[in-house]
Amino acid sequence: MVFLCDWCLYSELDQADITRVQAQPNIGIVRIPCLGRMDPVHVLMALQEGVDGVLIAGCHLGDCHYKRGNYLAENRISVLQRVLEAAGKRGRARLAHISTAERGVLPRLVEEVKEEVRALGPIGSFAA
């Protein structure tokens, strides 16, 4: 499951569309207005649904359209990762900062996360 900030990364999807990149069946994309909108509960609900890994991507620090949305996310996701670790689910959520100009970084990152999550295996009956 990939959460994408509307401001920097949705254009990446447009680009993918134009260049007719094949959609992958095992990736779901959720568009969010800003990283600041991310509440840990969104990630937890995705994991509960059986999603094996979550990537949250948005603007670089300092580039946020709303000034501090990505800083808020930084702190929240950092707490989330520690909570997940305590719940025995290390490495299931990752936060990344990418700018509109960085073509190709997002697909590369998605592949990276897929590899990591594949190594971890299915999430099992998490938070059922």
Place this chain on the structure above:
Amino acid sequence: MRFTIPVEKDTLKAVRGFLKQLLETKVVDALLVPMETPSGAITPALVTDVDLLDAANPLAPVMGINTARAVGHVTVREPRVRIGAVLRPCELRALVELVKLKQANLDNLVTIGMDCAGTYDVPDYTEKALQRKSQSATTRARNKLWRDLYDGLMADLSASEGSAAVALASARDLRDACQMCEKPHVEAADVTIELFGADLGTGIPVTLPDEMAETLGVSPEEPEENDGTRAAVIDKVVAERTRVRDARFGEMRQRLEEEGIEAVLATCVRCHNCMTVCPICYCKTCLFKSPAFDHEPVQYVEWARRKGAYQMPGDTMLFHLTRLNHMVLSCVGCGMCTSDCPANLPVGLVFRTIGQEIQQAFDYAPGHDVEEPLPLVTFREDEWAQIGE
């Protein structure tokens, strides 16, 4: 300034006398203080009638709710009168967090902190203090309970060599959180009633602002300098309780690693008491009490098909993990969640064990200082520097 409330045999009477003085001299217009109801229960009340303070009992070793939330209710908006609040150390810490979360206000508030020897759960307190044959016997038992607890703690401290990682003898029946409370002393309050280390048979030392002392017409004790008795007692209590705490944290950490958090909280009945009594969980409507998790019937069937079996209602871990995310940095360890859990789950211990690591990672001590910003809503200047702004 530091002065001593003289005690003639009855410590509680002396404390009540001091509280009455605060109200009489208009240092405060109203006082939020634990009161004895006619039936013997202890509950905080906002008092304006001086005579009613004869029923005040801030010493009663029982904690049914964390009063910090009540302080929030009476201070969060205008019109404000000058309000005094008699609080335990964990309530003071929760109040600091609520101020940062903009759910309470320190303007026109006089915090009156008291060192705390520990508290019992309400049923334990009721059994110990109330189930006596006559009214006078009940009153005696109730007043003796705190004194026994306090004296027991002091005796334990002078006797203990600090070897065993078990709770002190006097702390055996206390609330789980109190047994491992490493901050039972008042760190910062406008008025500090210094019970630790005091000779309660003769007097109770109080530290308060100079202008307040002037209004009250009290003079400083001689010598005014603190002789360090209280500090020494605090050091000992903190060392003992920290030992107990670390042992419990260790056990819980091991359980979390071996069994997992799902197993530890498996018998949760989803009553949401832990959220209701948590002083930090202030949301008017919690996400988990909203219709967000009322799914269409077909959805449940779909889940059951996909997973083979679907636990109903299915949001137990989601609830606990979300609550962890939302409040763990501000958890002050008052342990109301554990006290009010009908399934007797160690909720507070789980949260504090996980919370300790997260609080350390953010270098944050909840409840310590109102000026210390909340980590979740702030970022440091040097983070900007890293990206060249």
